[in-house]
Amino acid sequence: MDFPENLPSDIGRLEQIVSHFFPKALHIVLNSRIPSLQSRGRSRERLSGLNVRKSDKWFNLVMGDRPPALEKLHSWHRNILDSMIIDIILVHPISTDTLDVDDDHHGDSTVRSAETVIERWVVQYENPLIMSPQSSESATRYQKVYKKSIILLRSLYAQTRLLPAYRVSRQLSSSLASSGYDLIYKVSSFSDIFSGPVTETMKEFRFAPVEVPPGRLCASVTYRSDLSDFNLGAHITLPPRIITDYVGSPATDPMRFFPSPGKSVEGNSFIGRAGRPPLTGSSAERPHSWTSGFHRPPAQYPTPNQSFSPAHSHQFSPGLHDFHWSRTDAFGDNHQLSPPFSPSGSPSTPRYISGSNSPRINVRPGTAPVTIPSSATFNRYVSSNFSEPGRNPLPPFSPKSTRRSPSSQDSLPGIALYRSSRSGESPSGLMNQYPAQKLSKDSKYDSGRFSGVLSSSDSPRFGFSRSPSRLSSQDDLDDPDCSCPFDFDDVDESGLQYSQSLDRRKTSSSISQSLPLGRRSSQDAAVGVLVHMLKTAPPLRQDSSTYMASMSGVQREGSVSGTESEFSMARSTSDALEELRNYKQLKDLLLSKSKSGSGATRVH
């Protein structure tokens, strides 16, 4: 064994072991706890006997040069029988409320701090009263003792890295700013006994003693196992760390951005949610790139309502912005938030519903009336509605469609709600049950709005009002729900029925038959009616056949029979005869007048 110093006696060597044990232990403990006492010159180069001081080779544990403070301590501890007690003290700030008078204070009047012993290392050489008999193998005895003391110091070294105070020391040494915390030490030969409550929070670890005749080397540590009471983590600023779960990163859980689906979003802007499931469509949960400017992290959302409304307003607006601003109606910004009636989130059709019937509908309070758009804009609106990806393509708002497809009815509960509040009927089969009175009311109410349409459709409407079958068509014309007054699906079908009957009757004079009910709009229909009127107007020249037909078409009330051709033939003949008679009478009258005029000269 490479013993540092060759001493003549075994006892001297043993005494040397003990005497060097104390400073080595002190060096190990303070080096791991007090950053200012950390040894310098500890390079990673391979150890060689040349670059290591003899004093540092003790116990085969190279620690580096001992700081001057430790040298002084070593010189102080001369008597090996004296215990060496190393207190590691944590200086920490305290609040004035919990200030204990008995605690030690720093001299700084502005900073209130306290000192708490978090570790106590005790190294002592216990000398028994009875001397143990020396073994015969004295030459190897100190080698064994030295080996065991080396192992003891190895374990003490490892233990200093495992106790909680080591983390505190590392935190304080790496802290960027002064935090009011500090670790200091106190070395003494005796120490105050820990109070009862303190010992309850402290644990003790005793190292196995090493027999060093005549006594034995003992080491123990009493430490606080839990240092969370001092809130070290909250006050110590550590070097910056990469946050891997930063909110807003695409890799994070999208569910964390939004309220849970179970919450019902009852924002005011989303009216019409009564009876409708919360808006938890995929668009709500999935952050869109174009909502990044408006979406805020959930931590900033005070309520789920607010979190949804701005996001949704801008989620649904892009496809409709062009349309909305092109009209520049009474829509305010609030109506960008106007809720879609459909869970798909498309507010196109519902917007019209609400706007046109706001005084009537209590479903959506706060929505301003809107003017019915022109057919062109409606077409664009409908097409944009259908072209929106990821949305349920809403069918054209038509009673026919709602009648035919209950599913679409279900998907438009808001519309159903409106329907039921308006007509008082069940959502299914709505349009056909509209009473005529309501129709007139609607027309009266909507006169201002439907002015452009009504003016061209007045007479046909009047004509329509007579036929109950026209009511549905009329409803389509007048229905303010529908952005397009005409529900061309419905009318087309009814028109188709009429055309079929007309084919059988072979009449071209019926209004319904001749009505050019285009699919496009009421205006087109009105134009068609006008054209028809012009076509069927009596010609300037007396074309008996066409005139008869037009006359019959104008005066015709509507119903046709199967014998229409004969009837028309009979009517035309009788009319002709009557006209002939009328001409004859007129002629006779004129002739008589002329004769009487000429005969005034001669009296018969």
Place this chain on the structure above:
Amino acid sequence: MNCEVCQLKELEVESFEIREVLRCILHTIVFHRALGLIRPKDIDLELFEITYVQCGEIEVEKKIDEKIEQFVNWIEKHPNKKSQICLSFYEVKSKQPSWFTNKIERLYWEQWYINLNVLQPAKPPVGKSHHSKLVMDPGEASEERSSRRTLLEQSLQEVLFQIIKFVNEKKDHVPPINDGVIYCPFEITIPSSSDSAFGMDMFKRILHSGHPSMLG
């Protein structure tokens, strides 16, 4: 000379934690058995808030890392298994040379058994609910993982305390320090693929660690 055996507390680790855990344990043990002149090296674990000590010898580091890699490869072939790594310290005893044998005998005086239960992460089921599972799993899995990590950190600290305690209590069996020898020679035994080889290793170990009178 007795062979002291220490069975360390079993640790449940995931495959990516094996290297750090094994390095920590093996180096801590070897540090207490590297009784020559050393300059200790403090190593901070990345996965846990634990600092352990290495003896600073490059050969030791290399030898340990090689064995750990072999073990990791073995674990990949034998997943979800409880495994044991044996760190044995021995003395080289040259047998009396005879006509037939001239082997160098190893006398094991200390054995450490590191018990690991390597857990494989549960894979999400492939199927219709795959997407929904993926959506749900990250939150739950991260919580589960963090709690398991905390438990493992505590267990690892307990294992290190166990090592220190054992090292302190048993010192008499440690052979004397030879001049120029930095650390006690050791070998690391990992589970082998074939049972027969493992059995042979065990048989050799029994022979070497037997009573000196048996060996003659």
